[in-house]
Amino acid sequence: MANKRHPMLVRLWRDPVWRAVLFQVLLILAVVAMVAWVVNNTLSNLEHRGISTGFDFLSQSAGFGIIQTLVEYDESHTFGRTFLVGLLNTLLVSFLGVIFATILGFLIGVARLSSNWLLSKMASIYIEVFRNIPLLLQIFFWYFAVLGILPNPRQSISLFDSIFINVRGISLPWPELNAGMVTVAWVFMACLAAVLVLRFFMRSWLLKAQHQENKGQMVLYIKAAMASSVVLIPLVTSFLVDAQLRWEIPELKGFNFSGGLVLIPELAALWFALSIYTAAFIAEVVRSGIESVSKGQKEAAAALGLKPRRVLSLVVIPQAMRVIIPPLTNQYLNLIKNSSLATAIGYPDLVSVFAGTTLNQTGQAVEVIAMTMAVYLTISLTVSVLMNLYNRWASLVER
Amino acid sequence: MKSTMMEEKMIPAREPPVNSRGVLGWMREKLFATPSQSLITLTLIYGLYLILPPLWQWAVMDATWTGESRSACNVDGACWAFVTARxxxxxxxxxPESEIWRVNLFFVQLVLILGWLMIPAIPGKKLALGLGLLVLPVTSWLVLSGGYFGLPExxxxxxxxxxxxxxxxxxxxxxxxxxxxxxxxxxxxxxxxxxxxxxxxxxxxxxxxxxxxxxxxxxxxxxxxxxxxxxxxxxxxxxxxxxxxxxxxxxxxxxxxxxxxxxxxxxxxxxxxxxxxxxxxxxxxxxxxxxxxxxxxxxxxxxxxxxxxxxxxxxxxxxxxxxxxxxxxxxxxxxxxxxxxxxxxxxxxxxxxxxxxxxxxx
Missing domain, CATH: 1.10.3720.10 (MetI-like)
Structure with missing residues (x-):
């Protein structure tokens, strides 16, 4: 038999295991070489431009003001504080946006499935219009074309003499709480949390007991007691402590309004645009979720004699939510990332005050951009880890 | 025991369907099926009535289509002159104005290739795909940025x-x-x-x-x-x-x-x-x-x-x-x-x- 012996190298090349090792080693070498080259270039470029490296700049004083701050901040605070202010502003607009977008998105998603032809057509027009126009354009539209042409404070549009809308923003009444009222608020939240936790742990027992002849009445009493305790306990507390609530109404003083809560136009424009844009996507998510529950499920539930409301709450919604929640969280993440477009209209979010102003003042692009990206990356990865946990918990257990 | 979950009586048989044919039948079914549906429909129609006619008046009837500046525009209508002028x-x-034909050539290339790919009746999809993926990017860049074949850069x-x-x-x-x-x-x-x-x-x-x-x-x-x-x-x-x-x-x-x-x-x-x-x-x-x-x-x-x-x-x-x-x-x-x-x-x-x-x- 003339079995030709190939040279050693050819034999190794033809062995898939060795070839895989070779490829991976080559990739590692290429990446390391690339990183070394980039780091080397960056360091020499920075040296040429006279820019220092490291995170020392975070403790330097920033020297610029920010139009909206949730924590105490002025020019004398550090760049580190700027980072915090920007981060909180990003979280604020994301939080507001998520709430509004969810409400609007669910309403439109349900309207899209309505048997009323006009309602469903209008919902689908909303969806097709707002998701096919770039978000940045929508932000500009709200900021420059709608809020930008509002009257000046003296000619404010006023609603019920307590809400004032003008070019400087929207002034709203804001509650002023004394110490007693704050206690009552805390008691209310504690009661609500306790009842929700209790309901969660008693869920299976309640469902079981409901169908037992002698316990059905008891279940009703327990539910009523829980619901009323959320209202009654804080009410009793409010008589015990001296609780007072006063609404601070904005007032025109000189050229602008003072008092109350002012929604700056940058925040309002960003909030509207983000919510309206994301709601169009959420509506589609909701629609496909509800449509994913097969008609047979509803018919079977009705055939068993469940009331229409029960069909919805016990059969349709639990199954639809399983389909809705993963893409819904994706939309929330998109909204948070899209809130970075704030920089285009000057809302002081993380990208605007940190990757914008701070970067320009210090020139330390690498550190600043890395920190900014790290924030968004942390949010995204945390949410996707939670999402995976949820999916494992909610996925259908099949035989 | 009174059940909160279940219907207690037999659900009555449904009424025979009313005529569902023709425009009236369609409207009865899709717009005015129940009193609450009718209310929704009427509210929406009223809302549209409030919005659409003034919008049409602003965007089309009172609009100015050509002009040299904002002052040439009708105050009550849309100033489309801004768009047409720019x-x-x-x-x-x-x-550069003298080179604009090159951009038009780029647009024409794009439309031709996309049309070829998108209209099912035209044969030779593989050739079109190859042209679109390999040739189009090169020719477009050459045409647009120039610097070769006597085209100014x-x-x-x-x-x-x-x-x-x-x-x-x-x-x-x-x-x-x-x-x-x-x-x-x-x-x-x-x-x-x-x-x-x-x-x-x-x-x-x-x-x-x-x-x-x-x-x-x-x-x-x-x-x-x-x-x-x-x-x-x-x-x-x-x-x-x-x-x-x-x-x-x-x-x-x-x-x-x-x-x-x-x-x-x-x-x-x-x-x-x-x-x-x-x-x-x-x-x-x-x-x-x-x-x-x-x-x-x-x-x-x-x-x-x-x-x-x-x-x-x-x-x-x-x-x-x-x-x-x-x-x-x-x-x-x-x-x-x-x-x-x-x-x-x-x-x-x-x-x-x-x-x-x-x-x-x-």
Whole structure:
């Protein structure tokens, strides 16, 4: 038999295991070489431009003001504080946006499935219009074309003499709480949390007991007691402590309004645009979720004699939510990332005050951009880890 | 016991259906089925009555279509003169007027290839695909930037408007698809180093907003390379867009790869095909066909995202409209400007999505 012996190298090349090792080693070498080259270039470029490296700049004083701050901040605070202010502003607009977008998105998603032809057509027009126009354009539209042409404070549009809308923003009444009222608020939240936790742990027992002849009445009493305790306990507390609530109404003083809560136009424009844009996507998510529950499920539930409301709450919604929640969280993440477009209209979010102003003042692009990206990356990865946990918990257990 | 869950009596039999034919029947069924439905319908009709006639009056009846400045416009109507007067700039940017035929040539190329690909009746799809993927990018760049064959060079900072939007979308798409396919294959590779590397790359870019990627491409890319190498601003934006969108594309393609049964690869192996042969000839053609809707959605997202290049100082359609609004001659034309830009973007995105839906149905 003339079995030709190939040279050693050819034999190794033809062995898939060795070839895989070779490829991976080559990739590692290429990446390391690339990183070394980039780091080397960056360091020499920075040296040429006279820019220092490291995170020392975070403790330097920033020297610029920010139009909206949730924590105490002025020019004398550090760049580190700027980072915090920007981060909180990003979280604020994301939080507001998520709430509004969810409400609007669910309403439109349900309207899209309505048997009323006009309602469903209008919902689908909303969806097709707002998701096919770039978000940045929508932000500009709200900021420059709608809020930008509002009257000046003296000619404010006023609603019920307590809400004032003008070019400087929207002034709203804001509650002023004394110490007693704050206690009552805390008691209310504690009661609500306790009842929700209790309901969660008693869920299976309640469902079981409901169908037992002698316990059905008891279940009703327990539910009523829980619901009323959320209202009654804080009410009793409010008589015990001296609780007072006063609404601070904005007032025109000189050229602008003072008092109350002012929604700056940058925040309002960003909030509207983000919510309206994301709601169009959420509506589609909701629609496909509800449509994913097969008609047979509803018919079977009705055939068993469940009331229409029960069909919805016990059969349709639990199954639809399983389909809705993963893409819904994706939309929330998109909204948070899209809130970075704030920089285009000057809302002081993380990208605007940190990757914008701070970067320009210090020139330390690498550190600043890395920190900014790290924030968004942390949010995204945390949410996707939670999402995976949820999916494992909610996925259908099949035989 | 009184049940809160169940109906207690038999549900009465339904009434025989009323006539559901004809216009009246349709209206009874779709608009006025129940009192609450009727109320919703009437409220909506009243709302539309409040909005639509004044809008029509403003946008069409009272509108001014031509003119040299804002003062030439009717105060009560839309000032479309702003758009008509600036239309050339919105489409071609600051491209020299004598060379505008080159941009038109680019548009014609684009329309011809896309038309060839999209109209089912025309044969030779493979040839068209090859031309679109390999020849079109080269000829377009040559025609637009010039410097060869006696064409005067036009630097990219003179490009602008719709043309830049289309250039970014076209090249972004053409580059992010192959990169995305490679990343998707890498993420499903059996080699741990390659898998880890691709997964990290994809998750990194999917986790951050495009705007930070663009900032990075525009501020940090020049730091990363030796000082002698100067990247064009447009190319930097393009690199950022491709890095970002290829990660999304990879996830779409991975979805398609997961849907192909393992038997396909095993069949290839038993026929003696190597990895690349089995992927290119068997798996990818099937996987990509499955995820055409996802690819189209990514493309629409990319098209909308091109508007973000505004923040790094490039003049795409939106930013050139935005710049024109600051012209003192046209102050106060924001609504008209944004409506026009929005309409153009909408036309492209809606057209693409409708076409892909039709493709899916067939």
């Amino acid at each position: 239309l050339d700039q919105f489409i071609y940017g600051f491209y 036009v630097e990219t900072h003179k490009w602008g408007g719709l043309m830049v939007t289309l250039v970014l979308a076209l090249y972004g798409m053409l580059a992010s698809l192959p990169v995305g396919v490679l990343l998707a294959l890498g993420r499903r590779s059996s080699m741990p180093v390659i898998r880890t590397f691709c997964t990290a790359y994809i998750e990194l870019w999917r986790g951050v907003p495009l705007i930070t990627v663009l900032f990075m491409a525009s501020v940090m890319l020049p730091l990363f390379v030796p000082e002698e190498i100067v990247f064009d601003k447009l190319v930097r934006a393009l690199i950022g867009i491709v890095m970002f969108q290829s990660a999304y594309m990879a996830e779409v393609v991975r979805g398609g790869l997961q849907a192909i049964p393992k038997g396909q690869v095993e069949a290839c192996q038993s026929l003696g095909m190597g990895y690349w042969q089995s992927m290119l000839l068997v798996v990818l053609p099937q996987a990509l066909r499955l995820v055409i809707p996802g690819i189209v959605n990514t493309f629409i997202a990319l098209f909308k995202d091109t508007s973000l290049v505004l923040v790094i100082g490039l003049f795409d359609l939106l930013s050139i409209v935005q710049a024109a609004l600051n012209d003192p001659e046209w102050l106060g034309s924001a609504v008209e400007g944004y409506l026009f830009a929005g309409f153009v973007f909408w036309l492209f995105c809606f057209g693409i999505s409708k076409y892909s839906q039709r493709l899916e149905k067939n």
